[in-house]
Amino acid sequence: MATAAATTNAGAGATQVIRTGAGSRYVIYTLLILFCLYYLLPLYVMVVNSLKPLSEIQAGGMMALPDALTFAPWASAWSSAQVGVEATGLRPYFLNSILMVVPAVAISTVLGALNGYVLTKWRFRGDTIVFGLLLFGCFIPFQMVLIPMARMLGLMGIAGTVPGLIFVHLVYGIGFSTLYFRNYYQQFPTELVRAAMIDGAGFFTIFRRIMLPSSGPIAVVCVIWQFTNIWNDFLFGASFSDFDSQPMTVALNNLVQSSTGVKEYNVHFAGAIMAALPTLLVYIVAGRFFVRGLMAGSVKG
C-alpha cells in the first residue's frame, strides 16, 4: 500500500550476490556519510543557532558553534516571545496541541480497530466498497472540505475550539487507522474467530479476547502515524482555530512570520525544535516498532 516504509535485514536481498571491491566500498561509505551530513545539516543549524545570541547569527556565523552559549532563546520561545498579538511564548499552544492530539489519536485508533475487525472477520455484501470509500477519503485534497467544515463546526457550536479540531482530525483520521487494522487483521487466522463463534462467543468477546491481545504491533503503527500527522497538521489548525485554540504548528508559523520588530532567528529556531521534539522523540523511541509493525501488517510496498 501507499504507506510502505518497511525495511528489514531479512536476508534474501539483491546484494547477497553483488560483490564490491575495497575501492568501491570506500566510495560507497563516503557517499553515505556525505548524505548523512546533508540530512543532518538543517537540524544542526536549528540546534546551534537556538543556543547563540542574535548578534552572532547576524554576523554571518550561522554554521559556527556558539561563541557565547545561551539558553535565553529557548526561554523566550517557550514563555515570552510574541506569538500573533500576545507575548505568551509557545507554551499555551504546545498545550493546545497535546490536548488535541491525545483524544484524536485514541479515538481514531479504537474506531480503526473495530472497523478493521468488522471488515475482515464479519464480512458482508459491499464491504469492499465501504472500505474503498473510507480509503479514498484519506487522500482527498482537504481544500475540498474546508468551506462546508467551517460552517458545520459553527452549527455544532465547536468552531474555533480544541474540541472542534479533535473532531476534524478524528473524522479524517478514521480512513488511515481502518486501513492499518484491516490489512493487519486480514492476516489473522479466521479459523480462530470461527471456532470462538461456534463456542458461542459474541462480537465484542471475540474482539476483546482474541483480536485485541495480538493487536499490539499494528496499534503502535497506527498511533505513531496518527500522532505524527495530527501533531504536524497545519491546514486544519490554521482554518479552524481561534487565537486561544491554535495548535503548535500555527503558533510557530505566526512567531516566524511576524513582521514587527527585529527578526529573532535564534528564538525561531528554538521554537521550531520545540514543535519538532514530540514527533522526533516518538520517531527515535518507537521508530523501530513502526517498521516492525508495518512488516507484521504486510503493508506492502
Place this chain on the structure above:
Amino acid sequence: MSVSEISGRAGRADWLRDVLPKLVLSPSFALVLIFVYGFIVFTFYLSFTDSRILPSFGLVGWQNYTRLFSLRAWDIAVKNVLIFGSLYILICCVLGLALAILLDQKIRAEGFIRTIYLYPMALSFIVTGTAWKWFLDPGIGLEAVVRSWGWTSFEFDWIKSSDMAIYTIVIAAVWQTSGFVMAMFLAGLRGIDNEVMKAAQIDGASNWALYRRIVIPQLRPAFMSAFVVLAHMAIKSYDLIIALTGGGPGTATELPATFMYSYTFTRNQMGIGAASATIMLMAIAAIMVPYLWSELREKK
C-alpha cells in the same frame, strides 16, 4: 421450553449477530459519507454559484471555471505545481533509489544511517520550512556564511528571486521526503529473488548490468507506490509554501492549495475557490482512483 421459543431466540441471536458488525461500522461510515462525500458534493455545488464571502446558492453555470482559467494567478499556480511536482518526484525517486542501492551493500551501522535519512519525515513542514527559510536567506544563511569564509562574490539568493524561488521549495521538500522514498525502495530491494541474479552473475554480467537489467525492473511496484505518494503530496502541498516563502516573492511560488485558500478566505471569492478545489480533487482522483482500484482488486 417449546421448540418455537428456542428457534425464536436463535433467530434473534442470528439477527443480532448479523446487524451488530454493521452497527459498529456505521458511525465511521456515516461520518465519512457526510464529511468527505457530502462535503465534496457541497463544494462542487458551490463552484457553480455566486458565493463570495459566504456560501450562496445562486447558480451561475460555468462562470467560476471560465474566470478561474483566465486568472493569471491560477496560471502561475498550475505552472508552479507542474514544475515543483515533476522535479520533486524525479529527484526524490533518483535520490531514493541511489541511497537504497548504496545502503543495500551490507553496510555497517545500516540501521543508524537509515534513521538519519528518515527522520525529516517525522517533522512538520512548518519546521522544515522555518529551518530552510533562514538557511537559504541570503542575509544570514548560506550566502552570508560562504562570504564570511572568504568567497566574497558567492551568490545564492534563489529564495528572494521570482524566477528561482520555486526551486527552493523543491530543495526543502526533497530533503524532507527523499529518505522515505529510500525506505520504500530498500523494502523493494530486500524482496528481490537472488536466484536470477546469481545466474546472471555466472554469465559474467557486471554489477551495473545486474542493477540495470534485473534489479531496477523488478522495483516497478515500489516506483508505482512512490509516484502515487509523491504526486499526491505535491498536489496537496500547502504548509511548506506558507512557511518557506509565503507564496512569494510576490506570487512567484503560489500553488493551487495556497491559491484556493487565499481566494476563498481572504479575497472573498468563494465560488472561484471552490472551483479551484474541485480541479485539485480531479487531479488527485485521476492518480489515486486507478491505483486504489488495482490495490483493492489484487487483495481480494
